[in-house]
Amino acid sequence: MRTFLDSLRKRGLITPEQSAKLEQTALQGGESPIRSINRLGYVEQQVLAVELSRHFGIKPLEETDWPETSVLPDCISPRFMREHRVLPLRADPQSITVAVSDPGDEHVLNAIRIASERQLDLRIATESQIISRIERLLDGGDASASTVVSRSEEDEEHLKDLALDAPVIDLVNRLFREASAARATDLHIEPARGRVMVRRRVDGMLQEAGTLPSDFGRAAVSRIKILTHLNIAERRLPQDGRARVRAGDREYDIRVATIPTIHGESIAVRFLSATDQVPNINKLGLVAQDIELLKQQAMHAHGLIVVTGPTGSGKTTTLAAVLDFLNDPARKILTIEDPVEYQVEGVSQIQVRPDIGLTFAAMLRSLLRLDPDIIMVGEMRDSETAKIGINAALTGHLVLTTLHTNSAAGAITRLLDLGVQAFLIASTLRCVVGQRLVRKLCVNCRKQYTPQSDILAELSPELTGRYKKPRHLWKAVGCDHCSGTGYLGRAAIFEMLIVDDALRRLIRPDVSAETVMKAAKSKGMATMLADGFAKCCEGITTVEELGRVVAED
Ligand SMILES: [Zn+2]
Known part of the structure; x- marks a missing residue:
C-alpha cells in the first residue's frame, strides 16, 4: 500500500502531507488509505x-x-x-x-x-x-x-448465527493455530476504529498479527465467547471464563477475559500450557551450586520455600520443577492453584473457585485436614492465606508458594506486610528464589561484538569492581528463524536467598529489603543482575534485554 501511495504522490495526485496522514491513520489501526482517500476526497x-x-x-x-x-x-x-x-x-x-x-x-x-x-x-x-x-x-x-x-440491533440470535458461520469458525481455528505455531502465550482481539486488530504475545512481547474487518472480528469474539461458555449477549460488562476447547484438529486449554471498549468488545485469550512437560529442576537455568542448595532446602520435612517475581516471570514453572523433584509415592503432595498450569503426575492439584467460595484460604484450611506432607499454594495474595500457610509450615508441612515482589529479599517485607509475625517468618522461611525472564538470543543469527569499556557501569554500578569487563558480548540480529526479532524463547535469571542463622536474626518487624539484600550479598549471593550478566557473557541473552527486564523495578 505504501508503494501505491508513493506512486500517487509521484504523479502529483496527493501531497506528501496527505500521504503521511494516510499512512499514519492506517498504522494506528484506522481505516485503509483507499477508504480515507475516498472519504476525504483527495483524489x-x-x-x-x-x-x-x-x-x-x-x-x-x-x-x-x-x-x-x-x-x-x-x-x-x-x-x-x-x-x-x-x-x-x-x-x-x-x-x-x-x-x-x-x-x-x-x-x-x-x-x-x-x-x-x-x-x-x-x-x-x-x-x-x-x-x-x-x-x-x-x-x-x-x-x-x-x-x-x-x-x-445485534441481538443474541444474530451474534450466535454469525459465530456459527463456517468462515468464522475457520477464522478462529486459524487464529488459534497460528498463535500456537508462533509460540504465543496470549491472543488479543481488539476492536479499533473501522476494524479489529489481532495481536499475540510471544516471549513476553506483543506482536501485531494483522487486522480483521469489523464484523468478522466481532463474530470471532462471539465465537470464542461461545466456546468458553460466556454470555454472548452481554457486551457491556467484563466477563471471564476458562475452558478446554476444540478448534480445528487440536484442543486448547484457554482462559479468556472480555473488556468493553469504546469501539466494541475486546477479548484476551491466554493459552494455558496444561499439557506442557514439567521442566526438570536441573534444567531451569539455575547455576549448579544453586540447584544443590534448592534441592537441599526442598528435602526438609517442614518450612517455607518462596519463589518471587512479577507476573509472567516463570515462578510457576520453577515451583512445578521443585514439586516434580519432590514427587514420589512416599509423600503426599497437594496443590491449590489459579490456574493449574502444569499437571504433575501423582499430585492432587486443585483449582481455586472464589466464585463459589473456594478461595486460597478456604481451600488451604480444608487441605490441612487431609494430612499432606507438601503443600503448594499458587500465590499468597492475602493475609489470611499467608497466615494459614505459615502455620502449616510451622507444624510439620513443607509449604511452597510464590509472592509478587521484585527481589528475593522483598519476600520477607512482603510477608510482614501481609501481617505475618516476624518470629514466625524467621522460624519457617528456608529460602527464597527471585526470578525474571529474559528473551534468549536466537543462536542462528546472534552476533559477537567487543563491548565498550564502561559496559559494566552502564548496566549497573553494582557490577563494577565485582566483575571484569568481558572480552566479548552478543547482540540480537534477526533472521527467518526468529521472525526477525533476534530472540527465540526465554530463559530465567535467578537470585537465591538462603535464610541462615545470621539472616534469621535480622528478620524483625522493621527490617528493610535493603538490609536483607546487603546481608545476603555479603554472604556471596549472586543477584539476579549478576546472574543475568553471566548469561549475557555466555551468549544466552543481551545486555539490552537484561537492562529492559531488570529496569522494570
Ligand atoms: Zn534469528
Missing part, C-alpha cells in the same frame, strides 16, 4: 480507480460485468458487501469475480476467499459505483436504513 474516484487498476494489475470493471441478481448470497451477506464496498459479479465452482474499490485490503479479500471457498478474480470499480449497485441489486431504497438497524 477523484474515477482517477483513483484507474491508478489502482494500473498499480495492482487488475482489470477495470466493464459495464456488462454488473450482475442481474445476487451472487452467492448465502456466503457474502449484504451487510458485508455494504461495509466493505465489494460486490460479487459472478461465480463458477472454482472462482468468484468480485468488484472491489480497495484491492489492498487483504483481510476483506481473505474473508471472501474463505466464505466462498473459491479463488478470487478481481475487478476495480469506484466506491460509489459499487454502493449504488449493491442498493439497486438488493432493491432497497430503505437499504441504508436497514444497515443502521442491523448494526445497532
